[in-house]
Amino acid sequence: MSDALVSRRDVEAAHRRIADVVHRTPLETSRTFTERTGAASVGLKLETLQRTGSFKIRGAYNTMAQLSAPEREAGVIASSAGNHAQGVALAGSLLDIDTTIVVPEVTPAAKIEATRGYGATVVVEGDIYERSYEYALERADRTGRTFVHPFDDPAVVAGQGTVAIELLEQYPELDTVLVAIGGGGLVSGIGAVLKAHDPDVRVIGVQPEGAAHAKRSLERDAIYELEGVDTVAEGIADTRMLETTFANARNVVDDVVSVTDRELAVAVTLLAERAKTVVESAGAAPLAAALSEAVTLAGEHVGVVLSGGNLNLTEHAQLVRTGLYELGRYADARLAVDGWPTTVAAIVESVEADGAKLDGLERARRGPTDRPNRVPVTISVEGSGPDHVAAVFASLEALDGVSVLDRSSGTSR
Secondary structure, X not given: OOOOOOOHHHHHHHHHHHOOOOOOOOEXXXXXXXXXXXXXXXXXXXXXXXXXXXOHHHXXXXXXXXXXXXXXXXXXXXXXXXXXXXXXXXXXXXXXXXXXXXXXXXXXXXXXXXXXXXXXXXXXXXXXXXXXXXXXXXXXXXXXOEEOOOOOOHHHHHHHHHHHHHHHHHOOOOOEEEXXXXXXXXXXHHHHXXXXXXXXXXXXXXXXXXXXXXXXXXXHOOOOOOOOOOOXXXXXXXXXXXXXXXXXXXXXXXXXXXXXXXXXXXXXXXXXXXXXXXXXXXXXXXXXXXXXXXXXXXXXXXXXXXXXXXOOHHHHHHHHHHHHHHOOOEEEEEEEEOOOOHHHHHHHHHHXXXXXXXXXXXXXXXXXXXXXXXXXXXXXEEOOOHHHHHHHHHHHHHOOOEEEEEEEEHHHO
């Protein structure tokens, strides 16, 4: 067996090594998502509740716990703009290893502070992640620090695979598991365990359309690299797998599907509303796939790995708003009204009478096509579904002195 290939025995050793450090995250079955997918059952593996808010502590700790005494003394370095940074930082704190994390200039201040909060030194270097990665490798060579890769390391893959050991204990009837793919460490580790347990268990990777490299790599049997990425799911916005993860993924992944950013937003929205769980867009990718037509899950017991929940409230609110648009439950419109501001009261009463939520109403800037004797108004409405929202605007259109000039919602937006 190639040194790059990770076995179930490797993952079991990692499981013992990290057992006292990581949380055994819960698995919650969901009637809502079972009905929406047509599956026999859907189980959500909540790595959002893991220490640091994602699965990354598993691989980071497993790797760093195996360093020699001289390596620990020299310290480690990593490059990351997100979850890997916090996983390495916490592992360093727990193992008393000095850690340096290199982040790109675009990294949000909140993520930098969170990483520093776990005891790491944060160095801001490079306009994009690739520059940060190159600088971290150069600094590792220059200082003698060990570079902890986010995915291209068998010890990291084995650590991430411990998710599957818990999954089998919690959900032994599992038929199919959906896992997000960025660099491929998580799906490789999970797949190693599941395929050793039962080769018939399907392992399906999920990527955003704007960073979909893995399927082409597996079809070509060679690593395919994207020239760039374009997706809201920055946590899995990698341009390629590398040698370790490709070698493992080709052995254990049955298929890879892709989802749109709008499908990701819908998944984030439904998880917040129905599962009461805050999930970042990358972590919601497996559920987005389950809810799409990309995979057939009828009659199966389906595991959905929600890999992380690290996002700020503003970002979450924006994703939820997009998700509501896509579900047809939220709409914006431009109105023309007579008798401003008297007519405003009638608008508010009409929306409330129809049982909807008025999320915004304000006088708009007059455009060249607006009639001089009428006041342009923008309005935002949230309802229970497309039919309800349509009924709300039909009621508004029926009001004296109100015309609906333009309405946008859903995919037409």
